[in-house]
Amino acid sequence: MATEVEIITCKNQIRSWSRTMRSNGHKIALVPTMGYLHQGHISLVEEAKKHANLIVVSIYINPSQFAPNEDLTRYPSDFNSDLLKLKQVGVNVIFHPENLYETNSESGQTGSSENVERESGFEPKIEIESGGSSVTVERESELSSCLEERGQLGHQTWIRVEKLEKGLCGKSRPIFFRGVATVVAKLFNVVEPDVAVFGKKDYQQWRIICRMVQDLDFSVEVIGSEIVRDADGLAMSSRNVYLSAYGRQKALSINRCLSKAKSSIQSGEISCKQLRDSVMQEICEAGGRIDYAEIVDRESLVEVEEIRGPVVFCIAAWFENVRLIDNMEM
């Protein structure tokens, strides 16, 4: 049966809702999403219900985790369909801010002097002190996300989980985890949840959030929830919608070769090189372009050479210009 869902768009309003509810003895779980919801997201809500009695789902396509050459402007969205799904699964609040980086969202002000500077020819250069004199160097290109690209330079504070963010997805998306960690910290600060649920499909993201919470003493319990797959084995993802039926068929090779690797390990294979080589061969033969295929320690995400303990096999590959990620704990 569908339930009433409150839609909140203002930071102050969600914070005061949360504080009131907690003072009345409720426990609040947050499920952060970028919308265009599928069963993977719904499973996070179901997991959240095991840990709290009030559920907030945030829907926010965060510009700071997209590089300017990525798909922010065409990222799929369908708020009405999301609303229906969330009513059916039974959540209490949808937090749907228009702009989480807006310091004055309640008053509708958008400008800042830095925006003006950008519009009038901001150069991506920085000055650094060197031996008593200052030199101008190109700003590291990796520091630019769609947030800065929009000219919204009012935001200056970034969270970097320095080691965990470097490998896997961090190699080809160098600003991605800076944006994710920062926006999740902002969501934690405005929603003030007791619990937050993340999908293990984004394994590195989940580990990074756990580490951020530990290192910065956030009072939030982070839950990692299992990957949900379609019947054909493809890990559900909002971006699957970009795939043609043909591309999707080819992309099934990802899950297929992860399952084969798992069987090989169960039969005694310990060489990560062997395992990686066969996965890479199968994905390439299916027409995929590998971004990475790595077997890493589950906690540190450091690559291992031999299977001697719990690991996770993580893959990112392009099919038809769609970058898909998947993994399997082994």
Ligand SMILES: Nc1ncnc2c1ncn2[C@@H]1O[C@H](COP(=O)(O)OP(=O)(O)OP(=O)(O)O)[C@@H](O)[C@H]1O
């Ligand atoms: N198949 C899935 N199984 C479990 N969790 C998932 C799955 N897909 C997404 N999630 C989780 O849902 C949360 C929100 O993710 P997001 O809105 O980016 O969806 P997505 O489908 O992963 O989108 P994208 O295609 O951009 O990767 C994240 O914690 C993510 O790990």
Ligand SMILES: CC(C)(CO)[C@@H](O)C(=O)[O-]
């Ligand atoms: C955690 C998240 C909602 C932050 O924008 C996003 O990275 C996602 O949807 O996985």
Ligand code: BAL
């Ligand atoms: N699920 C992670 C969001 C992203 O890839 O941008």
